Amino acid sequence: MDNAKSPLQIRALDKFRGKTQVLHGIDLDIAPGERLALLGHNGAGKSTMIKAVLGLIRHEGGSIRICGAAPGSAAARAATAFLPEAVSFHPALTGHEQLSLFARLAGERADIDGLLERVGLGEAMHRRIGAYSKGMRQRLGLAQVLLGRPKLALLDEPTSGLDPISRQDLYAIINELAEQGAAVLIASHALTEVEARTDRIAILRKGVKVADDTLAGLSAQAGLPVRLRVQASGAHADRIAVETGGRRINGASVEILCSPQDKMAELRKIAAMGDAVADIDMVPPRLEDLYRHYSGEDRR
Amino acid sequence: MRRAFAIARAEMLILRRNRWLFMATLIMLAFSLALSFAGSAPTGTLGVDMLTVSVASMTTLSVYLAPLLALMMGFDAVAGDRDRGSLALLLAYPASRAEILLGKLMAHLAALAVAMCIGFGAAGAVAVWFSGAGAESLMALGRLVLTSILLGAVFLVLGYALSALCSGATAAAGLSAGVWLVFVVLYDLGLLGAVVMDSGGIFTQKIFPWVMVANPADAFRLWNVAASESVALYSGMAGAASALPGWAAPLSLLLWPALGFVLACAAFRRVEP
Numbered sequence: 293m294d295n296a297k298s299p300l301q302i303r304a305l306d307k308f309r310g311k312t313q314v315l316h317g318i319d320l321d322i323a324p325g326e327r328l329a330l331l332g333h334n335g336a337g338k339s340t341m342i343k344a345v346l347g348l349i350r351h352e353g354g355s356i357r358i359c360g361a362a363p364g365s366a367a368a369r370a371a372t373a374f375l376p377e378a379v380s381f382h383p384a385l386t387g388h389e390q391l392s393l394f395a396r397l398a399g400e401r402a403d404i405d406g407l408l409e410r411v412g413l414g415e416a417m418h419r420r421i422g423a424y425s426k427g428m429r430q431r432l433g434l435a436q437v438l439l440g441r442p443k444l445a446l447l448d449e450p451t452s453g454l455d456p457i458s459r460q461d462l463y464a465i466i467n468e469l470a471e472q473g474a475a476v477l478i479a480s481h482a483l484t485e486v487e488a489r490t491d492r493i494a495i496l497r498k499g500v501k502v503a504d505d506t507l508a509g510l511s512a513q514a515g516l517p518v519r520l521r522v523q524a525s526g527a528h529a530d531r532i533a534v535e536t537g538g539r540r541i542n543g544a545s546v547e548i549l550c551s552p553q554d555k556m557a558e559l560r561k562i563a564a565m566g567d568a569v570a571d572i573d574m575v576p577p578r579l580e581d582l583y584r585h586y587s588g589e590d591r592r
Numbered sequence: 593m594r595r596a597f598a599i600a601r602a603e604m605l606i607l608r609r610n611r612w613l614f615m616a617t618l619i620m621l622a623f624s625l626a627l628s629f630a631g632s633a634p635t636g637t638l639g640v641d642m643l644t645v646s647v648a649s650m651t652t653l654s655v656y657l658a659p660l661l662a663l664m665m666g667f668d669a670v671a672g673d674r675d676r677g678s679l680a681l682l683l684a685y686p687a688s689r690a691e692i693l694l695g696k697l698m699a700h701l702a703a704l705a706v707a708m709c710i711g712f713g714a715a716g717a718v719a720v721w722f723s724g725a726g727a728e729s730l731m732a733l734g735r736l737v738l739t740s741i742l743l744g745a746v747f748l749v750l751g752y753a754l755s756a757l758c759s760g761a762t763a764a765a766g767l768s769a770g771v772w773l774v775f776v777v778l779y780d781l782g783l784l785g786a787v788v789m790d791s792g793g794i795f796t797q798k799i800f801p802w803v804m805v806a807n808p809a810d811a812f813r814l815w816n817v818a819a820s821e822s823v824a825l826y827s828g829m830a831g832a833a834s835a836l837p838g839w840a841a842p843l844s845l846l847l848w849p850a851l852g853f854v855l856a857c858a859a860f861r862r863v864e865p
Contacts, residue, residue: 343680343864343865346680346683346684348680348683348864348865349864350864366686369684369685369686370686372684374680374681374684375681376677376680376681378677379677379678379681380676380677380678381676381678382602382606382673382676382678384605384606384609384610385602385605385606385609389602389605390602393598393599393601394685396594396595396598396601397598397599397682397685397686397687398685399595399686420609433681436681
């Protein structure tokens, strides 16, 4: 995938803060229209990586190309949109004035009113940003991302401070961006949110990329167990626990962990027990389990 | 350049919105008028018109006020955006750091110019109204306004440099106060001490005037007094002014903003938001 016009291409990226290395040989690509979730603990290097891509900080090793241009170059800046974590603006300006400034800086003749309507700030556009709530500032930040059809959108914790409905709106807008052909990178802690709404997931741990695949691919690689929760009828819980090798979790339930390949065999076994089983729940590994697996919490 | 104007436009809105422009103009107006009226008493004994006396006392005022107002605007230019967290986003846009500073400089300089023109202009008008004015004293007033704006430009760009070098707006504010104190007060005190120690030796004769004119605040004073004999007489600075060639003070005051801007850009380039 050495396409020179790839929206984002990172190769062997190294970054030092003083003597500590904060990014270790990161490789990352995003294709046009792809939504990538970048996950990691606080201090894992997500924001550092985004700043390096923006050309705001220098990196010591490796290369970054945005549509073939160097980070921080005029071409790269023109192709990139950025939403910082907990975005803020000068409180004395109105939302409309702030967005107009950004449009002028980007050299775009944008429909400012339309954009502000689109993110739900139609009523508040002529009020000062100082009077905005955190969610409204975040929406204004999103409006500036939509300026001028970016080829690459870098969103750092885009949903922090948003209520659930605003989050829905935000992901609708992200999807729209991706449909227009933008490569979207979403750095996030909110695992359950990005799970269903991104195409690919990359996980950073202490500056090292430990995973980079689709959710299904990650599950298969991790080989995490499927969780079967069997509810026993009457006093059969003990018997079920013994026969399946599961663990009693309360008076009437047994929890069984089995690998994805053994799942069907286990289910047949349970079905053969007849009336002793009242109900059964099956929980496949979630992103949260995968994240714990890859970010190393399981390995302590 | 288009981007610098976009920044200037937004900065101008901010200065108007947070009443900075209004306060600066009010301060200039109040001090200039107060000095004009207070200074009008001794005109008869010196035999110069009231406007000349006004300009002389407003020159002394501007040495203190112009750097102060400029630093008050300048210290926040980079550090404020960084403290708020809006700097990273601004720098992600295709405007170079020099363009951003230039935009801010244009807006801040325009605000200073408005405050100076209204403040000094009103005081000058009062003086003219009461005792009339000759061509020379009107020239002196115009020169005062222009050089005050230049002096403001020097301390605006120095403020930007401090703002970029400091870790936060509070530190930048503190350091700005220090810079003001050094350039406007301590520098002259030090020179005075050196002259007294030297008691008319080679330092006082040859070196002192050049060391003095190297300070933009003193260059401002010298430019204003050297160009007008009556102002020089009244402010008692004729001695130092006559020891220097005429171009020394203007050169110093024109060079400082340019050098300061280069310094500020260099400092800003090192900022990692």
